[in-house]
Amino acid sequence: KAGVTQTPRYxxxxxxxxxxxxxxxxxxHRSVSWYQQxxxxxxxxxxxxxxxxxxxxxxxxxxxxxxxxxxxxxxMNVSTLELGDSALYLCxxxxxxxxxxxxxxxxxxxxxxxxx
Amino acid sequence: xxEVEQSPQNLTAQEGEFITINCSYSVGISALHWxxxxxxxxxVSLFMLSSGKKKHGRLIATINIQEKHSSLxxxxxxxxxxxxxxxAVNTGNQFYFGTGTSLTVIP
Numbered sequence: 001k002a003g004v005t006q007t008p009r010y011x012x013x014x015x016x017x018x019x020x021x022x023x024x025x026x027x028x029h030r031s032v033s034w035y036q037q038x039x040x041x042x043x044x045x046x047x048x049x050x051x052x053x054x055x056x057x058x059x060x061x062x063x064x065x066x067x068x069x070x071x072x073x074x075x076m077n078v079s080t081l082e083l084g085d086s087a088l089y090l091c092x093x094x095x096x097x098x099x100x101x102x103x104x105x106x107x108x109x110x111x112x113x114x115x116x
Numbered sequence: 117x118x119e120v121e122q123s124p125q126n127l128t129a130q131e132g133e134f135i136t137i138n139c140s141y142s143v144g145i146s147a148l149h150w151x152x153x154x155x156x157x158x159x160v161s162l163f164m165l166s167s168g169k170k171k172h173g174r175l176i177a178t179i180n181i182q183e184k185h186s187s188l189x190x191x192x193x194x195x196x197x198x199x200x201x202x203x204a205v206n207t208g209n210q211f212y213f214g215t216g217t218s219l220t221v222i223p
Binding site: 033037042043044045056057058088090092102103104105106107109110112 | 146147149151157158159160161164166202204206209210211212213214215216
């Protein structure tokens with residue numbers, strides 16, 4: 001079974017631009033969660049999607065948004081990029097039978113975003 | 117205020133040593149996760165616990181819900197265990213991470 005895939009793997013943007021990252025979950029998984037990892041703040045939870053609906057949300061500004069499609073693939077969007085948005089963005093999938101991360105999460109390799 | 121505290125931050129061990137990494141949390145949880153992150157960023161989920169103890173190979177994870185504390189033990193450590201180990205807790209609608217313990221196992 002293929003693992004979680006994320007595209008692109010690396011991205012360079014400039015301040016003020018917007019960016020869209022993509023995550024394809026493991027086949028059969030219906031829950032997709034997104035995380036941001038920075039050297040200063042560590043790992044932080046962005047949001048979780050299940051059946052095309054946002055199920056949980058972390059404490060990030062509205063510039064960070066996401067969506068999930070009917071095939072469970074998910075995208076996250078960051079608008080009006082700031083230097084502090086430079087980070088590794090990870091997505092993880094799980095079956096989705098339980099809500100709120102009460103299942104084993106399977107992580108993708110991440111997208112490394114650099115904002116100049 | 118950190119909802120999840122890990123100790124130690126850094127750990128160096130000789131191959132074969134028994135290793136313990138600790139995680140304390142201050143919020144009510146429905147599950148606790150132990151994650152492993154290798155250089156380059158890939159994260160692997162090691163355990164998910166809501167009570168008691170779990171064992172997988174040389175890894176053992178325990179949790180004490182009353183004391184809000186969990187430990188990850190590695191028996192007979194090996195250089196391939198060198199990684200960052202991260203504790204994360206689920207409160208139902210939020211997910212909080214510890215800052216990680218960087219483990220280096222020397223041959």
